[in-house]
Amino acid sequence: MLPLDIPSSITASVDGVPVMECEYGSQRQQHALRVLHMIDHAAMNNASSKDFIKGSTRQKAKESKA
Numbered sequence: 001m002l003p004l005d006i007p008s009s010i011t012a013s014v015d016g017v018p019v020m021e022c023e024y025g026s027q028r029q030q031h032a033l034r035v036l037h038m039i040d041h042a043a044m045n046n047a048s049s050k051d052f053i054k055g056s057t058r059q060k061a062k063e064s065k066a
Helices: none
Strands: 010-014 017-027 030-038
Touching: 010 030
Parallel strands: none
Antiparallel strands: 010 017, 017 030
16 A cells, blocks of 8 residues: 555646636445535626526537538
């Protein structure tokens, strides 16, 4: 067995964006993360929920003119 230095909490990210603070653990003999709190990006940017626009931010590919 190799000794590992595991931090008490970690930041979980989705597509490189931090979304929650977690701690390591186990449940039913499976490795697990316990969510300590969700990261509220709107609060960090002083944005409100009315500023949210549902849908993809990707631009559609330009159609070729043939």
